[in-house]
Amino acid sequence: xGSKLLSINLLxxxxxxxxxxxxxxxxxxxxxxxxxxAILIGLRFSVSSMNYRLSLQSQALKNEIRQFALPVLPYxxxxxxxxxxxxxxxxxxxxxxxVTLITVGKTLPTRCQLLALKQWKDIFVLSGRCQASTLIxxxxxxxxxxxxIQAVTLxxxxxxxxxxxxxxxxISYENKxx
Amino acid sequence: xxxxRTLSRVxxxxxxxxxRAVRLSWTTPETLHIHASSVVDAPSVVLDALxxxxxxxHYQNEATILGIHTxxxxxxxxxxxxxLTSTEKMAYLQTQSMYLFGHAxxxxxxxxxxxxxxxxxxESLLVVAAKxxxxxxxxxxxxxxxxxxxxxxxxxxxxxxxxxxxxxxxSLAERVILIxxxxxxxxxxxxxxxxxxxxxxxxxxxxxxxPMEAILLSAFHRAWQLFQNAQPQQEKQLLLILGHPQWxxxxxxxxxxxxxxxxxxxTLKKIYLPSDSLDSRLFASLGLALWExxx
Numbered sequence: 001x002g003s004k005l006l007s008i009n010l011l012x013x014x015x016x017x018x019x020x021x022x023x024x025x026x027x028x029x030x031x032x033x034x035x036x037x038a039i040l041i042g043l044r045f046s047v048s049s050m051n052y053r054l055s056l057q058s059q060a061l062k063n064e065i066r067q068f069a070l071p072v073l074p075y076x077x078x079x080x081x082x083x084x085x086x087x088x089x090x091x092x093x094x095x096x097x098x099v100t101l102i103t104v105g106k107t108l109p110t111r112c113q114l115l116a117l118k119q120w121k122d123i124f125v126l127s128g129r130c131q132a133s134t135l136i137x138x139x140x141x142x143x144x145x146x147x148x149i150q151a152v153t154l155x156x157x158x159x160x161x162x163x164x165x166x167x168x169x170x171i172s173y174e175n176k177x178x
Numbered sequence: 179x180x181x182x183r184t185l186s187r188v189x190x191x192x193x194x195x196x197x198r199a200v201r202l203s204w205t206t207p208e209t210l211h212i213h214a215s216s217v218v219d220a221p222s223v224v225l226d227a228l229x230x231x232x233x234x235x236h237y238q239n240e241a242t243i244l245g246i247h248t249x250x251x252x253x254x255x256x257x258x259x260x261x262l263t264s265t266e267k268m269a270y271l272q273t274q275s276m277y278l279f280g281h282a283x284x285x286x287x288x289x290x291x292x293x294x295x296x297x298x299x300x301e302s303l304l305v306v307a308a309k310x311x312x313x314x315x316x317x318x319x320x321x322x323x324x325x326x327x328x329x330x331x332x333x334x335x336x337x338x339x340x341x342x343x344x345x346x347x348x349s350l351a352e353r354v355i356l357i358x359x360x361x362x363x364x365x366x367x368x369x370x371x372x373x374x375x376x377x378x379x380x381x382x383x384x385x386x387x388x389p390m391e392a393i394l395l396s397a398f399h400r401a402w403q404l405f406q407n408a409q410p411q412q413e414k415q416l417l418l419i420l421g422h423p424q425w426x427x428x429x430x431x432x433x434x435x436x437x438x439x440x441x442x443x444x445t446l447k448k449i450y451l452p453s454d455s456l457d458s459r460l461f462a463s464l465g466l467a468l469w470e471x472x473x
Contacts, residue, residue: 007329007331008289008331008335009331010289010306010329011313011317011327011328011329011330014268014289
């Protein structure tokens with residue numbers, strides 16, 4: 001009966017309603033800001049923990065390899081020593097190469113796929129596919145932390161049914177404790 | 179029909195020389211229980227009168243609708259783009275308030291309701307404005323008197339709400355003119371298809387020289403002339419007279435004889451009132467108590 005008829009209300013209810021609406025928007029904005037900040041802090045914590053995990057993994061690998069180090073042969077002959085030095089040098093190079101290749105493979109994020117890994121002297125080139133480009137950056141950042149790798153640079157990245165990338169790195173053979 | 183909760187209300191009609199009130203409670207779907215207060219003549223001490231009415235009504239913290247008379251409001255009919263939101267309409271009215279009402283928007287309280295919703299891209303709005311100072315004063319008064327104020331409405335619109343409850347000639351129910359006899363003024367309200375199309379309040383002076391009947395008739399003729407000027411081609415209409423029962427009967431006889439209109443003295447239908455009929459002077463207050471928010 002009454003709802004279809006005129007119902008004027010000269011109380012300032014429209015102003016009160018507008019004020020309530022403004023306050024609601026302010027609260028939503030504030031909550032959004034707090035949530036955004038929480039997400040940023042969480043992301044930062046997650047990145048640092050991932051870096052820490054990567055460094056631990058590489059350290060564990062190095063320890064593992066060190067356990068299999070060849071003993072120095074007790075032969076006094078110079079020729080033998082020279083050979084042993086050569087062997088040690090090859091071993092060091094081999095270990096560095098091994099550490100690099102194993103690290104590249106083992107530290108690959110779960111949502112990434114390694115398509116190719118090539119090595120020539122102290123240069124290695126890897127290519128793969130990932131679900132998100134952020135994972136690639138984190139992955140390459142982690143590789144830089146490995147002592148056997150001197151430098152890693154992202155060569156190419158493009159998106160087509162996933163994010164494809166290729167990176168080029170340099171293996172370090174010097175001044176390393178492997 | 180509205181729910182029980184929405185109809186447990188008090189309607190207070192604030193005239194310049196009288197304050198009248200009705201307390202309404204809803205018990206069964208078809209019955210309104212109305213407790214009508216005595217009319218309080220207190221032009222100078224409104225607060226005391228409101229407190230007296232509160233006690234008289236046995237007020238129980240019901241939502242209260244306060245009705246103000248037409249002279250305190252500015253009523254305009256305008257048309258706007260139909261696709262505007264409520265906020266945009268209000269923003270338009272506030273920017274145009276000086277042009278529409280002659281006062282700055284900060285000095286006014288404005289409300290509007292859509293009246294005609296046809297297929298055209300424009301929408302008709304009925305805009306009502308009142309002085310902010312006056313409305314703030316009323317809010318303070320009601321608060322001081324202990325009433326829980328829900329809305330402030332215009333008495334002319336409240337008469338429109340009480341119209342379906344009145345005994346009337348149903349063949350002419352589409353075009354009705356309501357006349358309310360107030361103590362110092364005559365409220366003239368023309369309703370077409372349940373929409374108010376014209377309203378005016380004509381003051382009259384109480385002089386000892388002229389009989390009351392002549393004074394009321396003179397005020398009616400003035401209002402009728404204003405109505406004819408505004409709405410010249412009107413078909414046969416029903417005239418319902420509300421107010422003092424004795425003068426309403428006298429007015430009805432005189433107008434019926436002079437103007438060949440269908441004239442009736444307003445009474446409430448029995449189905450809505452189980453006991454005594456409501457005094458026709460309190461119909462506007464009843465209409466106020468029937469207020470329901472459109473939003």
